[in-house]
Amino acid sequence: MAPIVTSRSSSLSAARSSAVRSVRSARGVARSSRSSPRVSAATTIAPASTELATQCINAIRFLAIDGVEKANSGHPGLPMGCAPMSFILWDEVMKFNPKNPDWFNRDRFVLSAGHGSMLIYSMLHLTGYDSVAKEDLMSFRQLDSKTPGHPENFMTAGCEVTTGPLGQGICNAVGLALAEAHLAARFNKPGCEVVDHYTYCIMGDGCNMEGVSGEAASLAGHWGLGKLIVFYDDNKISIDGHTDISFTEDVSARYAAYGWHTQHVEDGNTDLEGIRKAIEEAKKVTDKPSLIKVSTIIGYGSPNKADSHDVHGAALGPDEVAATRANLNWNYSEFEVPEEVSGQMDKSEKGAALEAEWEATLAKYEKEFPEDAKVFKQLISRELPAGWEKCLPTYTSEDKGIATRLHSQTMLNALCEVLPGFIGGSADLAPSNMTLMKAHGDFQKDSPAERNLRFGVREHGMGAICNGIALHNSGLIPYCATFFIFTDYMRGAMRVAALSEAGVIHVMTHDSIGLGEDGPTHQPIEHLASFRCMPNMLVFRPCDGNETAGAYKVAVERRNMPSTLALSRQGMPNMDTTSIAGVEKGAYVVYGVAAGESCDVILIGTGSEVEMCVDAAKELEGEGKKVRVVSMPCVELFEEQSADYKKSVIDPSVSAIVSCEAASSFGWGAYSNAHVGIDGFGASAPAPALYKKFGITVEAVVAAAKSL
Structure with a gap:
């Protein structure tokens, strides 16, 4: 399908050259005609006059220029080129309340x-957010600033959301749009829509260029996320120079093939009416996400550096x-905003x-649909329902030992029955990860109220989309799953989850060489250690059903901290001494000498190796040694305990x-x-042969203890 083209009669190349040469072209903005106002009385606004729009757009540009200049660090070129589309979006289109940034039904911007x-x-400052004052703009990229180098x-x-690693932001946007579509399908009633916002x-x-964006864009098209509108800043510049040295594909055609509605505003520097109309057309398309390719000049207005990589990632310099x-x-002087610009762009009253x-x-x-309203309000409060944890089962040694991936199922x-915000799925491994919620169907284009997400073989996109779902801050609790080894494909998204305090639950099965015959390409070795090194990430390796329940209890409770559950393929026995409370301590005694008492040997195990440590302890006890066996399902939780507890x-x-530990x-x-x-x-x-070959045996544990 050919993209829709919204353009002026002049060519983009002519616009580029005239912008660099001519003050008149640099100051030109919109045609005089205007789009129709929105229906709601609260959202009806009069678009700024051509002259005032010019002032507003240039205010955006120069706040960015001045911030980067003062820091002598940053990227001024993109804000200078994207100022017109941003002005139209924030001044005329988006709904938000700057005095309440957490208002649920706000439009999301990434x-x-x-x-x-x-x-x-610059947009937050100009539209009235208290979070970005003039002093914050002046401290761009400085220690403890509210204006760090990346959002x-x-x-x-x-x-x-937190953006910086390229491509992940649009994936987050897909997650935000998915959350809106899901909640709208579940709760909206005719004439009473409590969920109605765009991303x-x-x-x-x-x-x-980053592959992760393609993963998420493909899913967005498949899911038909009609309230997702993405502007592609087509400035044809990267750090290396003009993009034609490495990137010549037809991006719009690719997105059309994904199932997106596509348009092209050929002159994003001055054609404000073209931008307006493109947004209007995008909103008319309700069954597809929209891509609006906006061709711009990076560093627009800079006489000597515009349209070059020189303005991409460095301050312009005083002369320029x-x-x-x-x-x-x-x-106007540095960081000065004309009064008429402030009056136009402040959205406090409108918000x-x-x-x-x-x-x-x-x-x-609430009056007409009290039961639905009760669930909806509980969700968006982000508070967990009272007594939710009572759904988690417990086990004794008389219960059949099974793989922890089965306990995870x-x-x-159990959780999906008591947590209305529980939603998630697998990267094409649901039958192996055991991650299907049996009481619910699949979230699809024609069934968005359902809660099983089918991500396909898209691990990185899956992780980044789940970050967006979590950061929608609407009470949804996302989980995603694959084999533990394939965290290699999604580590970038998992790190951003940890950094941005997104409480995603990562369900990772086939946790060791114990998965067996698939071989070393599928057997994780260094992965537990590497995720334990990651700040603000909880890593669990439970040894039985009780510990799996404990891992989920903590993972659900920690809404500002992602979790990774490393789960086994092979079965292991349930123990009478394991417990949810023990998991909450991170490490605890499951056999032998009690905590705090003197002993000769301490054996520490995780997952399937806890049983091995118990068997080794029994052998050592037969030789007269006093032995304590410690299960350590979560190193991070153990480190949170008091020094006295840890020593005991x-x-x-x-x-x-x-x-x-088989790692x-x-x-x-x-x-x-x-x-x-x-x-x-x-x-x-087979797993038993591998454990024997690599010396992960009871005999090896006993020998190691004796050697000490």
Whole structure:
């Protein structure tokens, strides 16, 4: 399908050259005709006059220029080029309340091209957000600033997600749009729509080059996320230079093939009416996400650096700033905003009216649909239902021992009955990960109220989409699943989850060489250690049903901290001494000498190796040794405990402390004096043969203890 083209008669190349040469062209903005106002009284606005629009757009540009200049660091070119589309979007289209950034029914905005962060900071400042004052703009990229080098949701109110790694932002936007579509399908009633907002995103060439954006865009088209509108800043510049050295594909054709509605605004520098009309057309298409390719000049208005990589990632410099001010006829000092610009762009009054209008709708909803309203309000409060944890089962040694991935299935299906926000799925491995919620169907284009997500073989996109779902901040609790080894494909998204405090639950099965015959390409070795190194990530490796229940309890409770559950393929027995409470401590005694009492040997195990440690302890006890076995399902939770508790469980004065885990020894030196594990790659064979080949046996644990 050919893209729809919205353009002026002049060619883009002519617009580029005239912008660099001519002050008149640099100041030109919109045609005089205007789009129709929105129906709601609260949202009806009069578009700015041509002259005032010019002032507003240039205010955006120069706040970005001045912020980067003062920091002598940053990316001024993108904000200068994207100012016109951003002005139309924030001034005329988006609904939000700057005095209440967390208002539920606000439109969401994602700057996927996060290096241009001064663009979003300028927009937040101009539209009335208290989170970005003039002083914050002046401290761009400085220590403890609310305006860090890339947008961070936990630092700056109004930044919905954390962006910077290119491509992930648009994936987050897909997750935000999915959350809206799902909640709208579940709760909206005719004439009473309590969920009704759009997700807007600006991405650049770099985002489109990164493969992860293609994963999420493909899913967005498949799901028909009609309230997702993405602006592609087509400025044809990257750090290396003009993009034609490496990137010549037809991006619009690719997105059309994904199932997106596509348009092209050929002159994004001056054609404000073209931008308006493109947004209007995008909103008319309700069954497809929309891509609006907006061709711009990076660094627009800079006489000597526009349309070059020189303006991409460095300050303009004093001389070029002065020249740009003259070129754009900007007769204001650094960080100065004309009064008429502030009056036009401040959306405090409009935002309060929008929120009040929504509150009235919600009150009507509560009156007419009280049961649905109760669930909806509980969800968006982000509070967990009272007593939810009682759904988690417990086990004794009389219960059949099974793989922890099967216990995980039990937990997921119990939780989805008591947590209305529980939603998730697998990267084409649901029958192996055991992640289907049996009481629910699949979220699809024609069934968006369902809760099983089918991500296909798209691990990285899956992780980043789930980050967006979590950061929608509507009470949805996303989980995603694959084999533990394939966290290699989604590590980038998992790291951003940890950084941005997104409480995604990562369900990772086939946790060790114990998966067997698939061989070393599928057998994780260093993965547990690497995720334990990641800040703000909880890593669980449960040894039975009780510990799996405990892992889920903590993972659900920690809404500002992602979790990774490493689950086994092979079965293991349930123990009478394991418990949810023990998991909450991170490590605890499951056999032998009690905590705090003197002993000769401490054996520390995780997952399937806890049983091995118990068997080794029994052998050592037969030789007269006093032995304590510690299960350590979560190192991070153990480190949260008091020094006295930690010493009572793992006393460093004991000389014979052995850890056993079918994984890398890296990191275990902090707790043990010897480790039984594997520091090389595995092999293809049945699990028992592999454990014997690589020396992960009861005999090896006993020998290690004796050697100490």
